Amino acid sequence: MTRYLSSGRPILEEMRMQGIVKRFPGVLANDHVDFDVRTGEVHALLGENGAGKSTLMRQLYGMYKPDEGKILIDGKEMHFNSPQDAINAGIGMIHQHFMLVPGLTVVENIALGLKSSRGPVLDLDRVEKRVLELGEQYGLKVDPRAYVWQLAVGEQQRIEIIKALYRGASLLVLDEPTAVLTPQEVDDLFVTFKRMASEGHALIFISHKLNEVLAISNRITVLRDGKNAGTRPNENVTRVELAQMMVGRPVILQYNRPPVEAGPVRLRIQDLHVRGDRGKDAVDGVSLEICGGEILGLAGVSGNGQRELAEALAGMRPVRQGRIILNDKEVTNGSPLQHINVGQSYIPEERMKEGAIREFSVADNMILADHGKKPYSRHTFLDFKAIREQVGKIVSDFNVKTPSLDTPVKNLSGGNIQKLILGRELSRCPSVLIASQPTRGVDIGASEYIHQRLLEQRLCGTATLLISEDLDEIRALSDRIAVMYEGRIIGIVDSKDATPDRLGLMMAGVETA
Amino acid sequence: MKRVLNKVFEALLPLLAVPVAFLIGAMMLLALGANPLEAYGAMIAGAFGDVSGLTQTLVKATPLLLVGLGVCIAFRGGVINIGGEGQIIVGALAATAVAVGFKEWPGLVLLPLCMLAGVLAGAMWGGVPGILKARLGVNEILSTVMMNAIAVQLSNYLLRGPMIDPKEIEAGTRIAQSALLPRSVWLARLVPQTLLHSGAIIAVVLAVVVFIFLWRTTIGYRIRAVGLNRDAAKYAGINVPFYQALSLILGGAFAGLAGAIEVMGVQHRMMENLASGYGFSGIVAALFGSLHPLGSIPASVLFGGLLVGADKMQRAVQVPSALIDTLLGLVVLLVVGSQVISRRRAHRRETRG
Ligand SMILES: Nc1ncnc2c1ncn2[C@@H]1O[C@H](COP(=O)(O)OP(=O)(O)OP(=O)(O)O)[C@@H](O)[C@H]1O
Numbered sequence: 001m002t003r004y005l006s007s008g009r010p011i012l013e014e015m016r017m018q019g020i021v022k023r024f025p026g027v028l029a030n031d032h033v034d035f036d037v038r039t040g041e042v043h044a045l046l047g048e049n050g051a052g053k054s055t056l057m058r059q060l061y062g063m064y065k066p067d068e069g070k071i072l073i074d075g076k077e078m079h080f081n082s083p084q085d086a087i088n089a090g091i092g093m094i095h096q097h098f099m100l101v102p103g104l105t106v107v108e109n110i111a112l113g114l115k116s117s118r119g120p121v122l123d124l125d126r127v128e129k130r131v132l133e134l135g136e137q138y139g140l141k142v143d144p145r146a147y148v149w150q151l152a153v154g155e156q157q158r159i160e161i162i163k164a165l166y167r168g169a170s171l172l173v174l175d176e177p178t179a180v181l182t183p184q185e186v187d188d189l190f191v192t193f194k195r196m197a198s199e200g201h202a203l204i205f206i207s208h209k210l211n212e213v214l215a216i217s218n219r220i221t222v223l224r225d226g227k228n229a230g231t232r233p234n235e236n237v238t239r240v241e242l243a244q245m246m247v248g249r250p251v252i253l254q255y256n257r258p259p260v261e262a263g264p265v266r267l268r269i270q271d272l273h274v275r276g277d278r279g280k281d282a283v284d285g286v287s288l289e290i291c292g293g294e295i296l297g298l299a300g301v302s303g304n305g306q307r308e309l310a311e312a313l314a315g316m317r318p319v320r321q322g323r324i325i326l327n328d329k330e331v332t333n334g335s336p337l338q339h340i341n342v343g344q345s346y347i348p349e350e351r352m353k354e355g356a357i358r359e360f361s362v363a364d365n366m367i368l369a370d371h372g373k374k375p376y377s378r379h380t381f382l383d384f385k386a387i388r389e390q391v392g393k394i395v396s397d398f399n400v401k402t403p404s405l406d407t408p409v410k411n412l413s414g415g416n417i418q419k420l421i422l423g424r425e426l427s428r429c430p431s432v433l434i435a436s437q438p439t440r441g442v443d444i445g446a447s448e449y450i451h452q453r454l455l456e457q458r459l460c461g462t463a464t465l466l467i468s469e470d471l472d473e474i475r476a477l478s479d480r481i482a483v484m485y486e487g488r489i490i491g492i493v494d495s496k497d498a499t500p501d502r503l504g505l506m507m508a509g510v511e512t513a
Numbered sequence: 514m515k516r517v518l519n520k521v522f523e524a525l526l527p528l529l530a531v532p533v534a535f536l537i538g539a540m541m542l543l544a545l546g547a548n549p550l551e552a553y554g555a556m557i558a559g560a561f562g563d564v565s566g567l568t569q570t571l572v573k574a575t576p577l578l579l580v581g582l583g584v585c586i587a588f589r590g591g592v593i594n595i596g597g598e599g600q601i602i603v604g605a606l607a608a609t610a611v612a613v614g615f616k617e618w619p620g621l622v623l624l625p626l627c628m629l630a631g632v633l634a635g636a637m638w639g640g641v642p643g644i645l646k647a648r649l650g651v652n653e654i655l656s657t658v659m660m661n662a663i664a665v666q667l668s669n670y671l672l673r674g675p676m677i678d679p680k681e682i683e684a685g686t687r688i689a690q691s692a693l694l695p696r697s698v699w700l701a702r703l704v705p706q707t708l709l710h711s712g713a714i715i716a717v718v719l720a721v722v723v724f725i726f727l728w729r730t731t732i733g734y735r736i737r738a739v740g741l742n743r744d745a746a747k748y749a750g751i752n753v754p755f756y757q758a759l760s761l762i763l764g765g766a767f768a769g770l771a772g773a774i775e776v777m778g779v780q781h782r783m784m785e786n787l788a789s790g791y792g793f794s795g796i797v798a799a800l801f802g803s804l805h806p807l808g809s810i811p812a813s814v815l816f817g818g819l820l821v822g823a824d825k826m827q828r829a830v831q832v833p834s835a836l837i838d839t840l841l842g843l844v845v846l847l848v849v850g851s852q853v854i855s856r857r858r859a860h861r862r863e864t865r866g
């Protein structure tokens with residue numbers, strides 16, 4: 001007998017993928033993968049960057065067709081030709097990179113592509129009501145009338161979830177939803193997960209963070225090189241085991257940070273004021289100094305001005321008041337090129353939008369900032385031999401998994417794109433590095449590698465501003481930690497005095513002396 | 514095997530569009546009481562059948578290719594240049610003014626000078642929208658179209674006033690055209706007794722140059738980066754507005770050169786309707802060539818052939834000239850449409866195995 005969700009949709013009892021094979025040119029992305037999920041369960045999917053997690057889920061969501069294998073729902077074989085077919089079968093997916101229209105409001109985005117209950121006349125008021133109901137029911141706070149471009153990533157994600165629920169999803173796939181969230185938002189999201197699961201939803205949850213996976217899931221499956229490396233119930237497995245299953249070797253989770261002699265002040269920010277998208281000062285009088293050989297961690301709940309600060313430091317957002325001094329040279333309101341020329345590297349938060357050109361090849365992306373310099377070009381002519389040599393070296397140094405240097409970047413997995421950007425920015429030997437969420441969406445093996453590279457860079461005398469919402473990362477790497485709250489630096493503490501509790505209080509706006 | 518067949522099918526699809534357009538055209542011809550076989554026979558023979566037809570085709574292909582090259586650069590830079598028509602006109606005007614104004618100068622100096630004048634005038638005509646876009650964010654589609662209107666008026670004024678052929682005033686006929694260009698700037702004829710001139714060679718050489726420019730130089734790299742992802746280009750220190758303006762300026766320069774070459778190679782004087790739609794057909798030729806400078810070469814020849822053949826067909830079977838325009842429009846529509854389909858198919862094949 002069929003059971004129903006509160007939305008009136010039938011519960012999806014069991015989804016089973018059998019022997020799924022998916023090939024891309026030069027890559028076997030899924031190699032005879034078996035995977036299943038049941039009602040009321042959170043099933044986590046783990047694996048290194050490029051292991052084939054997103055690919056597996058895209059086949060479930062009708063975006064790709066499997067080369068081999070079957071997808072069964074409640075025992076019945078399904079053939080999805082498009083996401084619409086999957087949606088009709090009760091499947092919803094929240095993608096790694098969001099797919100909302102920035103110029104539309106929240107309700108408009110949710111109603112987009114759906115039939116109106118009033119025929120040709122829009123029924124946005126009804127949609128709005130239902131959105132608020134769903135938000136209430138599952139603990140997803142949203143403002144239905146806000147424009148999407150005004151929203152922080154956490155809010156955008158809640159909208160994606162509501163959108164899927166609105167379309168009647170009973171099986172939800174969430175591809176790295178927590179990568180972009182603050183710890184508080186992750187906790188809230190897990191509350192939502194629990195409510196959904198207890199109501200009979202089935203959830204598939206992809207993440208690179210082992211503690212999250214252990215905190216929320218009932219079962220855990222690890223993919224490695226496209227194969228299922230094992231499915232375990234949560235109770236029978238430890239972090240260390242999971243890391244080993246993913247990477248195939250033990251992983252370091254602690255770093256040593258040898259003391260270095262602090263160099264001269266390389267980045268000096270004085271009383272900086274920067275407008276945000278909503279017209280108010282998002283950065284409201286920030287002053288910071290970072291010396292060569294120092295990593296300054298910038299912690300804080302997202303939306304407190306970190307993004308605007310980073311953009312101003314990149315030369316992408318006008319400075320309303322105050323000064324930025326790089327290597328004793330004033331660059332306030334200078335172009336990005338001026339910042340680059342003074343020796344700054346920048347790792348942007350939104351890698352697909354700001355860090356890489358999707359249609360360009362790996363090689364073309366690697367030379368993005370430096371194509372005008374030797375050895376990449378001479379007298380305005382690109383030197384392809386030198387480019388291939390140099391790029392090939394960075395790709396292998398930074399362990400970027402790609403079939404070839406000519407592969408368009410859009411075919412790379414998310415974490416590998418991040419490694420590419422990191423490789424590009426670090427191989428320039430910057431004297432100042434602004435790194436915004438450098439390991440977001442990156443697997444533990446690669447995170448470990450990136451962290452080590454950042455520490456090496458510190459030994460070479462680079463001044464690093466590390467902006468991250470991952471407190472573990474901030475604490476492991478930083479010499480000093482500044483906490484940003486409502487556009488201001490609420491305090492700077494030495495890394496050894498920065499207990500999670502103290503940082504948590506500061507992030508909530510409590511000044512601790 | 515299936516993969517190969519698929520690929521072949523997708524490559525041939527745009528070419529298939531041409532016969533389909535002709536099939537629809539055939540029905541219209543029948544409805545008008547003309548014999549389609551006879552009509553198309555006249556068309557193909559007219560465009561490619563003999564030396565005279567073939568050379569006429571190449572003569573038309575030359576400005577199409579030059580304009581198309583400018584379109585390739587602009588579109589690759591993410592800006593849309595609809596101003597080819599006006600740029601051709603000002604290019605032709607400038608070349609004419611220089612040639613007539615300094616007609617005693619030796620050809621060796623004057624000829625390149627005329628071309629340069631055409632290039633600069635076209636570049637200026639593309640530069641105004643380019644700078645408006647870079648400085649004020651003015652939509653380039655609007656501004657290039659407006660520049661077309663200004664160019665037409667400017668030409669009307671000049672050809673009736675300061676630049677009118679003094680002989681026209683003497684004879685009292687006052688036809689709006691300039692004086693004949695001095696022989697020293699006429700482009701060499703490639704085939705005697707035909708209009709085919711050395712401008713065709715210049716155009717093909719420039720196609721190769723543009724290819725090298727776009728894919729082998731840092732400036733071309735920046736233009737393509739800006740066209741594909743403005744934000745990432747900006748973060749990487751590329752001056753986005755500058756390169757957008759530059760792509761419009763270069764687009765204008767090529768169209769201006771097309772105008773100069775048209776007066777120097779074909780008409781030997783500036784007259785009304787010199788641009789005769791090349792500014793727009795050039796866009797289609799570039800699209801048909803997948804916005805690739807080398808692909809634009811065969812695409813321009815095909816389009817040149819259509820223009821010539823359609824003319825011949827009209828004379829052979831006596832149909833209204835509107836039908837010819839309809840037929841050309843059909844080809845354009847189906848070619849562009851089939852490209853979309855074949856791109857979609859390729860995409861689907863990649864993702865759906
Ligand atoms: N559309 C595509 N065309 C070609 N290759 C692809 C395509 N999509 C994915 N790949 C390749 O398939 C492999 C698996 O990619 P996938 O995106 O599934 O990895 P993932 O496990 O989700 O990684 P990440 O954790 O980085 O998101 C990668 O090697 C990737 O380069």
Ligand SMILES: [Mg+2]
Pocket residue numbers: 053054055096175413414
């Ligand atoms: Mg993925």
